[in-house]
Amino acid sequence: MRIVIADQMEEEVVAGIRKLGDVAYKPADVKAALADADALIVRSATKVTRELLAGAGKLRVVARAGVGLDNVDQKACEEKGIKVMNTSGASTNAVAELALALMLAMLRNVQKAHHQMKSGLWDKKNLTGSEVDGKTLGVIGYGRIGAGLAAKAKALGMTVIAYNPPPRREDGNAEFVGKLDALLARADIISLHVPTTPQTANMINRGSIAKMKDGVYIVNTARGDIIDEDALYEGCKSGKIAGAAIDVYRQEPYKGKLLELDNVYFTPHLGASTKEAQARIGAELVKILKEELKG
Numbered sequence: 243m244r245i246v247i248a249d250q251m252e253e254e255v256v257a258g259i260r261k262l263g264d265v266a267y268k269p270a271d272v273k274a275a276l277a278d279a280d281a282l283i284v285r286s287a288t289k290v291t292r293e294l295l296a297g298a299g300k301l302r303v304v305a306r307a308g309v310g311l312d313n314v315d316q317k318a319c320e321e322k323g324i325k326v327m328n329t330s331g332a333s334t335n336a337v338a339e340l341a342l343a344l345m346l347a348m349l350r351n352v353q354k355a356h357h358q359m360k361s362g363l364w365d366k367k368n369l370t371g372s373e374v375d376g377k378t379l380g381v382i383g384y385g386r387i388g389a390g391l392a393a394k395a396k397a398l399g400m401t402v403i404a405y406n407p408p409p410r411r412e413d414g415n416a417e418f419v420g421k422l423d424a425l426l427a428r429a430d431i432i433s434l435h436v437p438t439t440p441q442t443a444n445m446i447n448r449g450s451i452a453k454m455k456d457g458v459y460i461v462n463t464a465r466g467d468i469i470d471e472d473a474l475y476e477g478c479k480s481g482k483i484a485g486a487a488i489d490v491y492r493q494e495p496y497k498g499k500l501l502e503l504d505n506v507y508f509t510p511h512l513g514a515s516t517k518e519a520q521a522r523i524g525a526e527l528v529k530i531l532k533e534e535l536k537g
């Protein structure tokens with residue numbers, strides 16, 4: 243079995259996959275390496291396009307180490323009889339914990355305080371934060387990660403409201419609102435957990451920001467294209483949005499104008515980057531390859 247791993251993976255994950263066959267790890271020319279490959283593994287960096295697959299005559303499976311399949315042309319795969327799989331639940335807890343970490347750090351000015359002290363400042367009086375206890379968290383997209391975050395937020399004393407058209411998880415941790423506007427009007431902190439689709443693209447825009455509370459906080463660990471960047475920039479600059487913490491971007495690595503603002507906090511797409519999530523992803527990839535390529 244020939245397997246191409248196109249993107250950076252943890253060493254242990256690569257070692258586990260090597261046990262299944264002949265592995266080309268991060269080949270310089272992915273397209274050429276696919277000529278005799280049975281399986282392709284990607285994270286988010288490699289774009290699996292029709293063009294990339296043009297010479298992949300033997301390819302039977304594309305496995306995405308992660309959740310979102312927005313970097314895979316699923317139609318092109320289907321036409322070539324290539325199955326597309328993801329490791330859907332493996333990073334759930336890691337992303338939920340990152341969303342929580344970003345939220346707590348932002349509300350307590352942890353990132354700002356760190357940078358100030360590194361530059362020799364002790365500016366306590368300007369670093370008074372807010373507590374999450376008693377605040378209302380609005381979760382947009384109540385699937386695996388949204389529900390995981392809600393359980394943690396509830397334990398911290400937050401009221402959780404959620405917007406997710408049915409079918410959805412009813413677990414008693416969140417009050418569902420029927421309309422997005424109802425969530426926007428009530429939430430002190432909004433966390434995004436929807437997939438990227440034509441309906442969710444730019445769902446956070448000038449209009450939706452105007453309906454939010456003054457001084458709202460936004461956390462995005464879902465996908466970059468869910469937020470209109472110009473609208474977020476204006477909202478953060480004017481103070482309508484007190485702070486935003488962002489892990490995902492339309493273009494990665496991100497070099498855009500939000501970097502100019504002091505109340506926007508950044509992580510470089512770290513959602514699934516925990517040792518535990520990577521181990522789960524590795525185990526799931528091995529399972530997928532064994533299952534799909536047997537016989």
Ligand SMILES: NC(=O)c1ccc[n+]([C@@H]2O[C@H](COP(=O)([O-])OP(=O)(O)OC[C@H]3O[C@@H](n4cnc5c(N)ncnc54)[C@H](O)[C@@H]3O)[C@@H](O)[C@H]2O)c1
Nearest residue numbers: 309310383384385386387406435436437441463464513514
């Ligand atoms: N930052 C990272 O590294 C990282 C890692 C994993 C996943 N993600 C992203 O997190 C997001 C959620 O992942 P998940 O595993 O929880 O997915 P999921 O499929 O379990 O949940 C998504 C939920 O969104 C709901 N939804 C879809 N369209 C909606 C809409 N228009 N309005 C409201 N709700 C809608 C769905 O019904 C579903 O319940 C995805 O965008 C994924 O790409 C990011």
